[in-house]
Amino acid sequence: MIATLKPDSSHALRGLSDMRIRNLFIIPTIIFLIVFNIFPLIYSLGYSFYDYSAAGSEEPVFVGLQNYRDLLSDPNIWNNFTVTAKYVIISVGGQVLVGFGVALLLNRTLPAKGLITTLLLLPMMMSAAVVGLFWQLLYSPSWGVINYVFGLGDFAWLSDADAALWAVAITDIWMWAPFVMLLSLAGLSAVPKHLYEAASIDRASGWYTFSRITLPLVSPLLLIAIIFRTMEAFKTFDIAFIMSTQPTTEVIAIRLYKFAFQEWQTGKSCALAYIVLIMVVAITNIYVKYLNQVKER
């Protein structure tokens, strides 16, 4: 027998108030967020005050702020933060320069512009693990293309303590500059054409037009791109983990992984995760404040 809706039930569905429909959509999301985000967040905050190993048999021992004190007074951790800061500056700086530069080039009438833009976006659609392995081969001193093209002979990018971080950051730039390019293009296409026409009539120089019209109008979107990329670069794990085991490329996320899953120092790793979280939130807030100032101008 085919089931049919009773007239009064369809009427009941039609009769749902806006409030009930809103709740129907929001409540599952809120439950999901509480179970998978908020609860673990609070739970791990609790663990950060305990000496505890999830793989061990001993009960957690409350140590107060000891984990935080140990971490913040550990020179190795500060070294990891320094590496991370260098990585963020090189990587995000490079992405902005390359991404914005390419966006400026594309912001004109070009043959096959759509195709070029699509091709340029491909790197960021790839898996970071694949990109890392792929670039490892490109950097290989024995058969890598990079040394061959630039005539660098046997220079071992990933074995050299100083060059390794640059090598990893360049890979990240290759992968994520298209993201900055995409947002910059959106910003550039929104700049009113009459402003450029007025500048042209006033015989404004190229630099003047760029610094007084293009940059100020694109900067809100560019800043959003920088915020996203800084947050991501600060948390980088995959590319750096796959490409190099140099201490000079051991960003804070790798140290965190080692604490949590190689050494099983659960309490300490929770504390470190919170320190990283606080830093990312602080940096993001600075950016957001600046973004609001830019928007108000």
Add this chain to the structure above:
Amino acid sequence: MSKRTFASLMAGVAMTIAGASAAAAEELTIFWAEWDPANYLQELVNIYSKETGVKVTVETTPWSDFQTKTFREFAAKGSTYDMVVGDSQWLGAGSTDGHYVDLSDFFQKNKLSEKFLPATVAGYAEYPAGSKKYWAIPLEGDANGWAYRKDWFEDPKEKEAFKKKYGYDLDIPKDYKQMRDIAEFFYRPDQKKYGVALYTDNSYDAMAMGVEQTIFSYGGDLGDYSTYKVDGISNSKEAIEGLKAYKELYKFTPPGWAKAFFLEDNQAITENLAAMSMNFFAFFPALANPATNPNAKGTGFFANPAGPTGKRFAALGGQGISIVSYSKKKEAAMKFLEWFIKDETQKKWAELGGYTCSTAVLKSAEFQNATPYNKAFYDSMLMVKDFWATPEYAELLTSMNQRVYPFVISGKGTAEEALNGMTKDWEATFKKYKRYK
């Protein structure tokens, strides 16, 4: 539907359910890393399945994820795996944290200390050292050995040139001094030919294994495993010389050799990159196989050479099989182990390609002549020595990697500074875990 039909139907359903749960009870899962020996083990356990009707599955995960995944399962007290073929370093954590079932009675009853090679019993089964408490059955014996380009070594022109330069015959190195000479001799970057391939990956224990066997052979040690004393031992003069020797050999590796483990070291032989290559014996079948190594006919194998005073050691690899204490099928797992330790099973295990730890099988001429590397494997197993197996071994590994890697790979600091730093870190770790009384 009549009452009778209904009753038979219900009986059928009940039997199906009972049958299904009985079948579920007859399934065992063994967890191991993803590599050839795991495939051999699957072949072996298929025989057990045929004999007993108990389905045994060998589940694997890549090496990089093996430790993490196992301990994550332990942390959750999960019963997914009934047995785990765990690394020798895990014994401390596995036993003291209650993840492994105590197999001491099983060990004594079956006189396994006599059945298996002593080094494998000490390395894969017993914890703490000398306690006669056993937590695993030696399953896959392994040690760090060497593959070399026999065809290069036997080339008359090379032999002549080598003798002229070094004053003795080019042959398998008897000590580290000769190994260094040979590595230097074959180091020809202009021909894309290099002397030696070492372990340099510091993400887990690869580099530590390469370094430790050099330190051991130089007369050094990593500490007193029973008292946890490290100062004056892991940074002794001999240990420092051993580390310097490893660094010296690193000079003759192919360019970019900064994250090399088993895959890269085997590639050094298959791709004509290096004259000698360090690797665990478990990875050598690929080098003896012409399908995976075009130079298979010209590849030979040897055990780690001696240090300057004649001391000779090899880093212990390999694993023992333990019953997971959270398994719901411990009894069935125990029955499987009873089958596994039988002489004929051990023989079959060796025939399939597994590195048995059974003394009788290892000593047999049949085993030693079965492959070009079995003799070197047997020699190595008589001189193996392992890293720390304490529950905090992972922290010790991290310190060692952090201190030693910059010296070996990037030439930062001195060997003395690296080992002093490592010793200081290790002491702090042992203090943290209250190892000193």
